[in-house]
Amino acid sequence: MKTKQKVMRNKSLSASPMKAKELCYIAVMAAIESVVFTSFSFVLYLECITFTIVLFAMCFETKQAVLGAIVFSIVNLSMQGVTPWSMMYCLIYPLYSLFIGISKPFLQKHYWLLCFLCGCLSFLTGQLVQIPFLLISKKITILYILAGLKISCIQGCLSAFCCMICYQPIHTILKKLQGVLLMGKLCKLLAICCILFVSGCTNKEISETAKSASxxxxxxxxxxxxxxxxxxxxxxxxxxxxxxxxxxxxxxxxxxxxxxxxxxxxxxxxxxxxxxxxxxxxxxxxxxxxxxxxxxxxxxxxxxxxxxxxxxxxxxxxxxxx
CATH class of the missing domain: 2.170.130.30 (Ferric Hydroxamate Uptake Protein; Chain A, domain 1)
Structure with missing residues (x-):
C-alpha cells in the first residue's frame, strides 16, 4: 500500500513540471505571436502572423498551439480594443492552429502543400475579418471583400514564400530546443523575456495613443x-x-x-x-x-x-x- 502511494506521489510530482512546462510553451507562443503581429503591422503587405501560427502548430502539440493562439488573441484584443473585427481574430487564429494541428501527420509528408496552405490561410484572414460588415449590409460586406482582394492576394503569396524560405530552418531549431534538458528553465526565461517585450510594445502603443489624444x-x-x-x-x-x-x-x-x-x-x-x-x-x-x-x-x-x-x-x- 505504501509502495503504491509512493509511486502515485512520484507520478504526480513528475507530472507537475510537465504541466508547468506546457504553460511556459503556451506563454512563449502567445508572446512571440503578439510580437510578430505588432512588429509586422508596420510593413505594408507583409503578414507573418499566419506563418507563425502554422509553424507553432506543426512544432508543438495541438492543444498547446491552440491555447497559445487563444492567449495571443486575447492579448491582441486588449491592445487593439474590443470591436467585432478584433474579436474575429479570437476565432480565426485558434481555428487555424486546430486545423493545422489535426492535419499535421499529412502535412509533414507534403511540404509544398504546407506552404500553399499557409498562403491560403493568410489570404483568407483578410477576407474573414470583413464578416462583421454583415451587421450593416451584405452588399457592403461584398464590396469590402472585393476591395481587399488585392492586398489579401499579395499577403497570401508573401506568406507562402516566407513559409518556403523560413519554415524548415526554424522548425529544426525549435525541435532542437525542445530536446534540450534545460528547456524548462530556458522556456521560463523566454516566456519572461517575451512577456516583457510585449508589455513594452503595449506600453508604447498606449503612450502613442495618449500622445495623439493630448x-x-x-x-x-x-x-x-x-x-x-x-x-x-x-x-x-x-x-x-x-x-x-x-x-x-x-x-x-x-x-x-x-x-x-x-x-x-x-x-x-x-x-x-x-x-x-x-x-x-x-x-x-x-x-x-x-x-x-x-x-x-x-x-x-x-x-x-x-x-x-x-x-x-x-x-x-x-x-x-x-
Whole structure:
C-alpha cells in the first residue's frame, strides 16, 4: 500500500513540471505571436502572423498551439480594443492552429502543400475579418471583400514564400530546443523575456495613443472620390482631442460629414453633401488608408468608431456601389 502511494506521489510530482512546462510553451507562443503581429503591422503587405501560427502548430502539440493562439488573441484584443473585427481574430487564429494541428501527420509528408496552405490561410484572414460588415449590409460586406482582394492576394503569396524560405530552418531549431534538458528553465526565461517585450510594445502603443489624444491639432490627408471622380484632395486639421477616425470626421467641419449610430458603431452617411439614401442598394461610403497602422495590420480599415488614427495618416473615401 505504501509502495503504491509512493509511486502515485512520484507520478504526480513528475507530472507537475510537465504541466508547468506546457504553460511556459503556451506563454512563449502567445508572446512571440503578439510580437510578430505588432512588429509586422508596420510593413505594408507583409503578414507573418499566419506563418507563425502554422509553424507553432506543426512544432508543438495541438492543444498547446491552440491555447497559445487563444492567449495571443486575447492579448491582441486588449491592445487593439474590443470591436467585432478584433474579436474575429479570437476565432480565426485558434481555428487555424486546430486545423493545422489535426492535419499535421499529412502535412509533414507534403511540404509544398504546407506552404500553399499557409498562403491560403493568410489570404483568407483578410477576407474573414470583413464578416462583421454583415451587421450593416451584405452588399457592403461584398464590396469590402472585393476591395481587399488585392492586398489579401499579395499577403497570401508573401506568406507562402516566407513559409518556403523560413519554415524548415526554424522548425529544426525549435525541435532542437525542445530536446534540450534545460528547456524548462530556458522556456521560463523566454516566456519572461517575451512577456516583457510585449508589455513594452503595449506600453508604447498606449503612450502613442495618449500622445495623439493630448495633441492639440491632428492633420490627416483626405481624398474624396464620388463614383470615380475626385472631388476633394487636401490636408484637413482638427484642433481638438481626437483618437478615432469617427471623432476626427465629426469635428472636421470642412468635410461636412454626417454619421449615424449602428450595431457596429458609427457609420458614414454623408460627406460633402453626398449621401447614402438606401443602405441596402447603395452606393455607400468606403474608405482605405496606405499608412494607418491598424489598416495595414489587418489589410482593411476597421469601423470609424474603432479605428485609431495618428497625425499624418492619409485616408481615401470612395462613394461607390456594386
Amino acid at each position: 495633441q492639440e491639432t491632428i492633420t490627416l490627408h483626405i481624398v474624396v472620390n464620388k463614383e470615380g471622380e475626385e472631388i476633394f484632395n487636401k490636408n484637413v486639421s482638427v484642433k481638438d482631442h481626437v483618437t478615432t477616425l469617427a471623432d476626427f470626421l465629426e469635428k472636421a467641419n470642412e468635410l461636412k460629414v454626417e454619421m449615424e449610430d449602428s450595431a457596429y458603431g458609427k457609420k458614414i452617411v454623408s460627406i460633402l453633401g453626398v449621401k447614402t439614401k438606401d443602405w441596402q442598394k447603395g452606393p455607400w461610403w468606403l474608405y482605405e488608408s496606405s499608412n494607418n497602422e491598424s489598416c495595414q495590420a489587418s489589410g482593411q480599415c476597421d469601423a470609424a468608431s474603432a479605428l485609431k488614427i495618428k497625425d499624418g495618416d492619409d485616408f481615401t473615401f470612395n462613394f461607390q456601389g456594386m
